[in-house]
Amino acid sequence: MPALSTWRSQRLPRTPRRGRALALLLAAALPLPGLAASCPEADPEALEWLDKMSRSSHHTAYHGVVTLQRGEDMQVMQISHSVSGGASSEQLTKLTGQGAQVVREEHPLNCVHTGHRLLQLGARLESGECGVASYYRFQVAPGERIAGRKAVQVRVEPRDMYRYGYLLELDRETGLLLRSSTLGRGDLVLERFQFANLSFGAPMPSSGDIDVVYEAGHPTPSLDTGEVGVTWTIGWLPRGFAPTESGPAVSGRRTYTDGLAAFSVFLEPLSRDIRSGEGVAREGSTTSYTRGLSLSGQPVLVTVIGEVPVNTARMVADSVRWTP
Incomplete structure (x- = not known):
């Protein structure tokens, strides 16, 4: 979710506005006919889900309440994402602690940032470019029901010691990321993001008193x-x-x-x-x-x-x- 990663960028001084696992993982599945020949160790179903996820957070209108847990610290936030006239807008409101809100308006749907592009492999696989499959192993399995939605699970294991692993739970219908766990050594959960409830369509109104509002523009x-x-x-x-x-x-x-x-x-x-x-x-x-x-x-x-x-x-x- 772009809005969630924008809020998290306010938590640490000078933290980059990132297109993190939470915002970079969604979309509409595309066939990958050349995968078996060019990337024999890759899981074609998993890569299709990653492609689907990468597009879903940008092109799908949804709203809901999410939790973000880091150790014993738990934050609760309200997310609203709308799509209209070739652009998307987000609003993220923190419901615990300081009443803060992040707003991003009119982000063009045809603007594909680097993180999304790296997950949307498409025809590049046919030319022998394995992309994320060169650095991660993937495994698809049935997922749990999360926020009332049926999910598919994608396990992501790093091929080296320089990055973390992930356990992703995606909405079976839209590909939207419902839950993401970042895994350290020994599958220790370092951080977990999860929808508590989720609806699709018109955005929900803002709730609670807002102390601070951040306007998140296009990266400059x-x-x-x-x-x-x-x-x-x-x-x-x-x-x-x-x-x-x-x-x-x-x-x-x-x-x-x-x-x-x-x-x-x-x-x-x-x-x-x-x-x-x-x-x-x-x-x-x-x-x-x-x-x-x-x-x-x-x-x-x-x-x-x-x-x-x-x-x-x-x-x-x-x-x-x-x-x-």
Whole structure:
């Protein structure tokens, strides 16, 4: 759900507005005739469901109440998503704690962001591009009834140590994501999103007193962190992660996704040296990793925030370099 990922981006300072597993997984199933020959280890049914999910959250009008659990912390939110005149709009209202609301208006239906595109493989499979099937294993099984809807379960297992696994429960009729569990080592549930109730059609009215309203516009990289005055590169990324935007080479932020997970890298030049070391904070499946580095004698602070394990964030941060 785009609105949910937008709200979550407000939870941590400078957290990227991501197209997270919650918003990037839905849509109308497409036949994949070339899959068996080009990607023999892939599950064609699972990839069809991922394609269906990726489109569903964007093109389907729905509203409901969802829960988001991270450890002992539980949040309850109301989501409303409408589709009209070639565009979609979302409204997300937090029903627990501070009364906050995120609103995004008039997002064009023909605007396909990187995360959605990576899940909508279609004809690319026939040309030998396996996409997410190169980095994850998938297994489809009958799902539970969630929010009164029959579901299909898609289990997602990473093929390497650089990303998390997922257990997805999708609406059998529309492909909408009904429940998503992010799994760490030993299938430990790091975070769980779930619809408590769900209806399709006209949006529900806003409920409760609203203290803060955030307007979430279309991503504009130049507005996020400004420029750092020098060009820089990231020398190592886990396989399959692609940039979500094409900002200036001197932008202070870079964001990447593999279709299911996303993270951002921030670079901040410092005016003086700082003691070497690192800082780590975790909230559910979101890692915030900060490290002080010296690049060609210039002290900088590198921060990686996103849905990846700590070791992945550390390796990405350590690979940052100035570009001559």
